[in-house]
Each structure stands twice: as structure tokens, then as C-alpha cells.
Amino acid sequence: AAMRETRTEKTKTVCTFCGVGCSFEVWTKDRKILKIEPVSEAPVNAISTCVKGKFGWDFVNSEERLTQPLIRRGDEFVEASWEEALDLVAEKLGTVRKEHGKDGVGFISSSKITNEENYVMQKLARQVFETNHVDNCSRYCQSPATDGLFRTVGMGGDAGTIKDIAKAGLVIIVGANPAEGHPVLATRVKRAHKLHGQKLIVADLRKNEMAERSDIFIRPKQGTDQVWLMAVTKYMIDQGWHDTAFIQENVNFFSDFQEVLTKYTLDYAFEQTGIKKETLIEIAEMIRDADGTCILWGMGVTQNTGGSDTSAAISNLLLATGNYRRPGAGAYPLRGHNNVQGACDMGSLPGWLPGYQHVSDDDARQKFERAYGVEIDNKPGMDSVEMIRAADKGIMKAMYIVGEDMALVDSNANHVDQVLSNLDFLVVQDIFFSRTAQYADVILPAVPSLEKDGTFTNTERRVQRLYKALPNLGNTRQDWWIVQEIANRLGANWNYSHPSDIFDEMASLSPLFSQANYEVLKDWNSFFWGSHDGSSTPLLYVDGFNFPDKKARFAMSDWIEPVEFPTEFDLHINNGRLLEHFHEGNLTNKSAGIQSKVPEIFVELSPELAEERGVLTGSIVRLISPYGALKVPAIVTDRVQGNELFLPLNSVLKESAINFLTGPATDERTNTPAFKQTKVRMELLQKE
Numbered sequence: 001a002a003m004r005e006t007r008t009e010k011t012k013t014v015c016t017f018c019g020v021g022c023s024f025e026v027w028t029k030d031r032k033i034l035k036i037e038p039v040s041e042a043p044v045n046a047i048s049t050c051v052k053g054k055f056g057w058d059f060v061n062s063e064e065r066l067t068q069p070l071i072r073r074g075d076e077f078v079e080a081s082w083e084e085a086l087d088l089v090a091e092k093l094g095t096v097r098k099e100h101g102k103d104g105v106g107f108i109s110s111s112k113i114t115n116e117e118n119y120v121m122q123k124l125a126r127q128v129f130e131t132n133h134v135d136n137c138s139r140y141c142q143s144p145a146t147d148g149l150f151r152t153v154g155m156g157g158d159a160g161t162i163k164d165i166a167k168a169g170l171v172i173i174v175g176a177n178p179a180e181g182h183p184v185l186a187t188r189v190k191r192a193h194k195l196h197g198q199k200l201i202v203a204d205l206r207k208n209e210m211a212e213r214s215d216i217f218i219r220p221k222q223g224t225d226q227v228w229l230m231a232v233t234k235y236m237i238d239q240g241w242h243d244t245a246f247i248q249e250n251v252n253f254f255s256d257f258q259e260v261l262t263k264y265t266l267d268y269a270f271e272q273t274g275i276k277k278e279t280l281i282e283i284a285e286m287i288r289d290a291d292g293t294c295i296l297w298g299m300g301v302t303q304n305t306g307g308s309d310t311s312a313a314i315s316n317l318l319l320a321t322g323n324y325r326r327p328g329a330g331a332y333p334l335r336g337h338n339n340v341q342g343a344c345d346m347g348s349l350p351g352w353l354p355g356y357q358h359v360s361d362d363d364a365r366q367k368f369e370r371a372y373g374v375e376i377d378n379k380p381g382m383d384s385v386e387m388i389r390a391a392d393k394g395i396m397k398a399m400y401i402v403g404e405d406m407a408l409v410d411s412n413a414n415h416v417d418q419v420l421s422n423l424d425f426l427v428v429q430d431i432f433f434s435r436t437a438q439y440a441d442v443i444l445p446a447v448p449s450l451e452k453d454g455t456f457t458n459t460e461r462r463v464q465r466l467y468k469a470l471p472n473l474g475n476t477r478q479d480w481w482i483v484q485e486i487a488n489r490l491g492a493n494w495n496y497s498h499p500s501d502i503f504d505e506m507a508s509l510s511p512l513f514s515q516a517n518y519e520v521l522k523d524w525n526s527f528f529w530g531s532h533d534g535s536s537t538p539l540l541y542v543d544g545f546n547f548p549d550k551k552a553r554f555a556m557s558d559w560i561e562p563v564e565f566p567t568e569f570d571l572h573i574n575n576g577r578l579l580e581h582f583h584e585g586n587l588t589n590k591s592a593g594i595q596s597k598v599p600e601i602f603v604e605l606s607p608e609l610a611e612e613r614g615v616l617t618g619s620i621v622r623l624i625s626p627y628g629a630l631k632v633p634a635i636v637t638d639r640v641q642g643n644e645l646f647l648p649l650n651s652v653l654k655e656s657a658i659n660f661l662t663g664p665a666t667d668e669r670t671n672t673p674a675f676k677q678t679k680v681r682m683e684l685l686q687k688e
């Protein structure tokens with residue numbers, strides 16, 4: 001008999017390769033991806049995509065996908081049934097909880113899984129294990145930005161939409177490289193700059209593509225952005241260029257703030273940052289003259305010991321100049337992962353319940369206590385960094401890690417390796433056998449976005465639905481289903497049959513989402529959280545800032561100097577994204593089209609340094625920090641300057657992954673590792 005012909009299906013999905021949140025139709029036949037077709041209905045990108053969104057999807061059919069639960073037997077993993085694996089996970093985690101109490105088990109949720117899956121992860125931690133020890137990888141990137149915004153304006157999201165950025169008279173990008181990290185967002189800035197006279201200022205250690213296009217490009221010394229931001233703010237206030245009316249009406253603590261600024265003169269800024277007075281004055285004039293300023297920032301700011309305070313300094317500058325509450329102005333932290341915003345919104349954070357209701361807020365907490373039928377601690381739990389520290393001390397005994405390659409993406413990876421390998425019990429839920437998985441006792445095979453229904457929330461707070469485009473591969477399961485099975489084995493009585501059930505429960509407990517549901521989000525529609533009545537709001541703070549008196553607050557914080565290294569570590573090593581690859585590379589290095597373009601990681605060094613050390617493009621160098629060493633090929637380029645190195649962060653190999661160099665220092669307020677504050681010495685291993 002003739003084989004039944006399968007039809008070509010077209011399914012709407014949302015890209016998972018960055019926080020811009022492009023959506024498109026994926027054309028499939030069975031499990032084959034025929035093409036990615038961007039369509040004009042897509043609200044963020046219309047007919048654009050970048051190389052990752054267009055060509056990055058082969059990994060879903062990779063031979064290396066996990067397809068069956070695995071259980072450790074000695075040094076080996078053996079295949080198991082779902083019953084067997086889930087029973088074991090429930091029994092072991094339950095026993096650790098009983099024997100070691102609330103601090104015994106930690107939960108890492110994922111910025112790649114859906115909102116609904118993040119919601120159930122935090123619910124598993126809070127309801128079934130009665131602990132707030134749940135976190136996600138925003139700890140490694142954007143928590144400081146969120147903290148700086150919470151302190152100043154009261155909400156941790158982009159002030160407006162991506163489209164609004166094009167309306168700004170001036171865009172300032174600090175410590176970010178959107179041309180590679182957020183490509184479709186960057187094209188909006190490029191277009192506005194080229195065609196509509198928008199001005200562009202870039203502050204970065206590396207002359208990236210946006211820097212090359214900018215009107216002013218500054219290279220402040222590593223870890224000093226806060227100083228020049230405060231100096232520009234002070235200078236503008238001294239000149240009377242601040243927005244007095246806006247401040248009077250909208251912002252508290254102006255006089256205290258002026259006091260904090262006293263020391264941040266242009267001379268002091270020059271001393272600390274190396275940026276000339278005239279340049280800072282030019283920046284101040286540009287902000288004065290612009291009809292609306294947006295400031296975009298990324299991990300060059302946040303992954304520093306002063307990451308939160310620098311983020312607050314950005315928001316302070318915007319408040320002082322009246323650059324909030326209108327399209328084309330405001331703060332734009334650039335979220336990296338497709339759903340890092342959503343993971344936080346859903347309460348996969350130690351201090352926040354879903355919808356940004358803090359565990360210390362009695363009314364909010366009691367509402368969840370009633371809904372979950374348990375008591376919830378009124379103090380934040382451990383964050384990812386604290387969990388690793390607690391495990392190191394033998395306090396935390398077991399972890400359940402979903403979709404996060406902690407052994408690669410946390411700083412000081414050699415140390416993390418050791419801690420994870422000493423856990424009594426580790427569950428890893430992923431789509432690939434990640435570096436972290438090698439330490440697991442049970443590995444649970446989940447599915448990537450193309451095999452899921454659910455929602456993601458992009459950098460501009462836009463919630464969008466994705467529809468299942470492919471049947472599950474092998475014996476894999478949806479993340480929410482796996483979490484529910486574990487919860488129910490431990491006595492919960494969850495009954496979700498579709499992600500929409502989970503979304504509805506979340507929305508019923510979270511005022512910010514009260515008017516959102518799957519109907520509202522149908523097809524190409526979307527919803528922006530941020531309004532107190534739970535309606536969709538593209539622009540934040542239209543009805544006032546998120547404090548009881550509706551007024552924003554200047555945050556007071558002095559700059560702290562970056563971490564010191566012994567003088568033998570004479571080169572600063574920066575890290576960041578490459579256009580083609582996604583984060584640590586676990587996905588894109590399994591996509592043939594991408595891998596063929598950038599098969600190997602390299603370190604960039606300046607022509608001056610190359611000449612001094614006798615290094616050529618293609619030479620192999622060894623980089624040694626106090627915490628580890630790498631061996632990588634060199635590329636000589638004037639994108640970097642002086643004793644400044646740049647290593648892309650997209651490597652899964654121990655020989656070239658940046659975190660085998662990074663150390664234990666963190667941002668004081670959020671514990672985000674100071675990935676960017678790393679110094680090394682270099683040895684030339686092979687000249688040609």
C-alpha cells in the first residue's frame with residue numbers, strides 16, 4: 001500500500017536565540033524543518049530574522065539529543081523508563097528534604113523554557129519542598145539591571161517597546177553589543193541612525209559594530225562606567241540642564257542625590273575612567289539636545305562588582321533628565337535569553353513570587369500560602385551562587401537543574417565542577433548531555449521550544465505564544481509534565497493538562513497578568529505586562545512609577561573599585577557574544593549551518609600587544625588566571641586595544657570556555673558573578 005503522505009505544516013513559533021523575541025512560521029514535514037519563514041504579522045520583527053533565527057535549528061534533530069531517561073550506575077548511565085526515573089527522583093529528593101531540611105535541596109529553573117514551566121518549577125520549590133531556594137540564569141546576567149531599576153523606578157523591565165527605541169533622539173549603549181547579541185533590535189537603531197538622524201553613543205571596551213557606527217565611542221577603563229555616568233549627570237545638573245519640572249513632580253530624594261554626586265567631577269571621572277573632560281561634556285550636550293534618550297545596557301555593565309549600582313546610575317541619569325514615561329526614552333536592559341524576562345516574571349527567583357510580588361510582602365505571600373496550602377518563608381531563599389556555596393559547605397545536598405549548563409556558565413567552573421560532583425543527588429533535565437549532566441544521578445530528557453506549546457516573554461515585556469511545531473523526539477517529555485509528575489509523586493495534587501491551565505493559575509495570582517490569557521495571546525497577538533490593572537501596556541509608568549506615592553527615587557550609591565589581581569595577571573580578559581552562536585554553544589554547535597561558519601573559539605588581541613609578545617593571527621596561546629587556564633588560537637584585531645583581550649563566551653570545551661578563567665567575586669547586591677572582572681597572563685605556545 002502507498003505510504004500516507006504527510007503534509008507540510010506551518011506553525012507559529014518564537015525564536016529562542018535571544019531576548020528580542022522574533023516570531024516566524026516554521027515549515028515542517030514530520031520532524032523535518034523545511035524552512036523558517038518570517039511573516040509581516042510578526043509583531044517584533046515582521047519579515048526580518050538574524051542568522052541564528054533563520055539557520056540555527058538543526059540541533060533539534062541532532063543525533064546527540066537525549067531521548068530516554070538515564071540513571072547513573074557507578075560510572076555509567078543506563079537507560080530507564082520514565083516510571084523508574086521519576087520514582088527515583090521523587091524518592092531521593094524527598095528523602096534529602098526530610099533528612100536535611102529546607103536548605104537540603106535547591107532548584108535551578110531555566111531562561112530557555114516557557115513561562116508556564118518556570119511557574120511550575122517555582123511552585124515545586126515553594127509548595128512541595130517549602131523552600132524559596134529557586135533561581136534562574138538571570139543571576140548570571142541581568143539581576144543587577146533589575147535591581148538598579150527596582151531601586152529607582154520600581155519595575156525591572158524595559159521602559160518601552162523595541163519599536164519605541166527608534167523614536168529616541170539619542171541612543172546610548174553601555175557594555176553591550178546588540179549587533180551580535182540582539183541583531184534585529186540593533187537593525188532598528190542602525191536604521192534610525194542612518195535615515196532619521198538619531199544620535200548614537202557607545203561605551204565599550206571593544207570596538208564592536210555599533211561602536212563603529214556611533215557618533216561618540218568611549219572606552220572607559222574596565223569597571224568604571226558608573227563613574228562617567230555619574231559625572232555626566234552631575235555636570236548636567238551643575239549646568240542646569242536637568243529637568244526640574246519632571247524631578248519635582250516625579251522623583252524623590254533629589255537633594256540627597258546631589259550630595260552623592262559631589263565627588264563625581266569631570267576631573268575625577270577622567271582620573272578613574274580615562275575619558276577626557278571634553279568628551280564627557282559632548283555627551284552631556286547630546287543628552288541635553290536630544291528629543292528623548294534611551295539607554296541600552298548589557299553584561300558589560302551587569303557582570304561587575306558594581307553592576308547593580310551602575311544600572312542604578314543609568315536610571316538616575318534618565319530620571320534627572322526627564323527621560324521616562326514617553327516613547328523613545330527610558331531604560332532598556334537587554335535581556336539575553338529568549339525567556340530570561342519570563343523566568344523572573346514567573347517567580348523563579350529566591351525573593352520574588354510570580355508577578356513580582358515579594359516574599360516579604362505579607363498580603364501577597366499569604367495569597368500564595370492560601371493557594372498552595374503551605375507556609376512560605378518571608379525571607380528570600382538562596383540564589384544560584386549561594387546554592388553552590390552551600391553545597392560546597394555540605395549544607396545543600398541535592399539539586400534539580402533544568403536546562404542550565406551550570407558547570408559551564410557559572411563563574412570559576414573548576415570549582416563548580418568539584419561542588420556538583422560532590423552533591424549527594426543531582427537531577428539534570430535537558431535536551432543534551434551537557435557538561436553539568438556528567439555529574440547527574442538522573443538525567444531527564446526534555447524537549448526544545450519547537451516541540452512545545454507555551455509562552456515566552458521577550459526583553460520588552462512582551463508575552464507571546466509558541467505553538468508545537470514538531471512531535472516529541474523519542475521518549476522525551478514536556479518540562480512542565482516532568483515537574484508535575486515529580487510534584488505529584490511527593491503528594492501534590494496537580495492536574496494541569498495543558499500549559500494554558502498553568503498560565504491561568506499564574507494570572508489569577510498575579511495582578512500584573514490578570515487580563516492575560518491564551519485567547520488574548522492567540523496567534524500573533526501579544527501582551528505587555530506592567531500595568532496595575534493587569535492590562536497590556538507597551539509603555540511603563542504611564543500611571544506613575546511603581547512606588548506607593550507613584551514617585552521614582554534617586555538611588556544613592558558610590559562607585560566601588562573593581563577587584564584587584566596580583567600584578568603578574570597583566571591582561572584584562574573580556575567576554576561576550578558572537579553573532580552566530582548562542583551563549584555557551586550547546587545548541588548552535590550542534591547546528592551544522594552555524595558550526596561551519598564559526599567552528600572554533602579564538603581570543604582577540606590588539607596589534608600593539610601582538611607585536612610586543614610576538615603573537616600572530618593563528619598562534620596558539622595559553623591564558624592563565626588565578627582560577628584556571630585555557631589554550632586557544634589568537635586573532636590580532638584592532639577591535640581591542642592595549643592589554644585588553646576578548647574571548648567569545650560560546651564554547652562548550654574545557655580548553656576554551658571563559659569560565660575556566662573567571663573567579664568568585666560578585667556584585668554585592670545581587671550576587672551576580674563579576675565575569676567581566678578577570679585578569680590573566682598569557683604564554684605563547686605556538687607561534688605559527
Ligand code: SF4
Pocket residue numbers: 015016017018019020021022045048049050051052053054182183184185
Ligand atoms: Fe532570534 Fe534574536 Fe535573531 Fe530575532 S534577533 S532571529 S530573536 S536570535
